[in-house]
Amino acid sequence: MNQTPRNPFSIHSTAVSPPGAQGAPRPVFGSNSVPPLWRSGALWPRLFQVTSTFSRKRFPTLRGKFQADGEQCLYTESREFWTEHHKSWRDIMDKLRNIDTFLLDLDGTFYLGDHLYPWSLPFVATCERLGKRFIFVTNNSSRKGDYYVEKIRKMGVSITADQVFTAGQATIFYLKKYDYPRKIYLVGTPSLEEEFRQAGFILTEEDPETVVLGFDLTLTYEKLRSACSFIRQGIPFIATHPDFNCPTPEGPIPDCGAMIALITASTGVEPKIIGKPYPEMIEALRAKYGLEDPGKVAMVGDRLYTDIAMGKAAGITSILVLSGETKSDDLAASDVQPDVILDNLGEIAKILNQDSLG
Numbered sequence: 266m267n268q269t270p271r272n273p274f275s276i277h278s279t280a281v282s283p284p285g286a287q288g289a290p291r292p293v294f295g296s297n298s299v300p301p302l303w304r305s306g307a308l309w310p311r312l313f314q315v316t317s318t319f320s321r322k323r324f325p326t327l328r329g330k331f332q333a334d335g336e337q338c339l340y341t342e343s344r345e346f347w348t349e350h351h352k353s354w355r356d357i358m359d360k361l362r363n364i365d366t367f368l369l370d371l372d373g374t375f376y377l378g379d380h381l382y383p384w385s386l387p388f389v390a391t392c393e394r395l396g397k398r399f400i401f402v403t404n405n406s407s408r409k410g411d412y413y414v415e416k417i418r419k420m421g422v423s424i425t426a427d428q429v430f431t432a433g434q435a436t437i438f439y440l441k442k443y444d445y446p447r448k449i450y451l452v453g454t455p456s457l458e459e460e461f462r463q464a465g466f467i468l469t470e471e472d473p474e475t476v477v478l479g480f481d482l483t484l485t486y487e488k489l490r491s492a493c494s495f496i497r498q499g500i501p502f503i504a505t506h507p508d509f510n511c512p513t514p515e516g517p518i519p520d521c522g523a524m525i526a527l528i529t530a531s532t533g534v535e536p537k538i539i540g541k542p543y544p545e546m547i548e549a550l551r552a553k554y555g556l557e558d559p560g561k562v563a564m565v566g567d568r569l570y571t572d573i574a575m576g577k578a579a580g581i582t583s584i585l586v587l588s589g590e591t592k593s594d595d596l597a598a599s600d601v602q603p604d605v606i607l608d609n610l611g612e613i614a615k616i617l618n619q620d621s622l623g
């Protein structure tokens with residue numbers, strides 16, 4: 266049984282650590298403390314030289330809203346950007362326009378809980394107008410894929426069943442591809458249980474051959490005790506995704522990663538983890554959707570250690586949105602740095618709709 270499948274994009278695979286307690290973050294935006302020029306044109310560079318000294322004195326409280334460091338850029342308002350980064354900005358625009366498939370995180374990116382973000386519909390409309398594909402990729406394995414399809418449709422977005430892919434589905438793909446035995450002890454919600462049964466697995470508490478842990482909102486001590494017992498017997502331990510917390514409108518709640526930590530603390534066994542950012546998730550996505558050209562695929566998400574880390578591992582464009590978990594101050598302390606940083610998904614629509622820099 267091969268438990269270490271090849272990264273399908275043959276890009277470097279990352280060993281990603283979730284963010285722990287960090288020291289004081291280094292300042293990110295302080296170096297750009299000059300105000301924007303409001304119009305584009307050939308005279309910009311000269312105008313900038315003439316006005317910059319005056320502007321620094323005249324508008325000392327204006328802070329940089331655009332940062333370019335190599336290919337990284339922070340962009341917060343479509344019509345405001347910094348002249349000294351003009352070329353980098355054009356590169357970002359060209360890169361985004363070249364994308365034909367956007368892999369989208371859900372919570373914190375497209376919606377929060379049951380509330381659709383206001384910029385999500387404009388993004389969808391722009392993709393449809395330009396013929397670009399978008400696929401929702403979520404680590405949340407507490408529900409099966411059909412649930413998310415229905416939830417998104419109820420929010421007024423017309424999508425097909427194929428436009429949602431969950432870590433639960435990726436785990437099923439992985440178990441089948443590497444011929445894991447079909448008798449499973451599943452620690453998961455009734456929805457995840459149904460998805461596994463529909464995929465042909467036998468869920469049992471008697472002599473299982475694999476233990477699978479999902480984001481179980483129905484977790485009980487009895488389930489934990491049984492799972493730990495089976496794992497101590499040497500039965501393979503698979504987990505759907507590594508997230509420690511799930512964002513909700515009321516604040517974060519313990520997710521699969523926290524449950525992994527508990528079981529690992531008890532048994533000393535670390536699971537094989539499937540979801541974002543691990544290569545197994547990328548492999549499953551590529552198997553289902555093609556995605557042959559990494560240069561035409563972007564991963565958009567709000568979490569550095571899952572969404573962005575997967576994008577980096579796959580060699581696709583990684584776009585961080587600041588509408589969810591990650592705040593701009595978190596970036597300085599992170600080893601995972603996105604290619605593009607935007608306030609939210611709506612900024613992608615603005616960029617794609619922008620005909621010129623003027």
Ligand SMILES: [Mg+2]
Nearest residue numbers: 370372373567
């Ligand atoms: Mg998210």
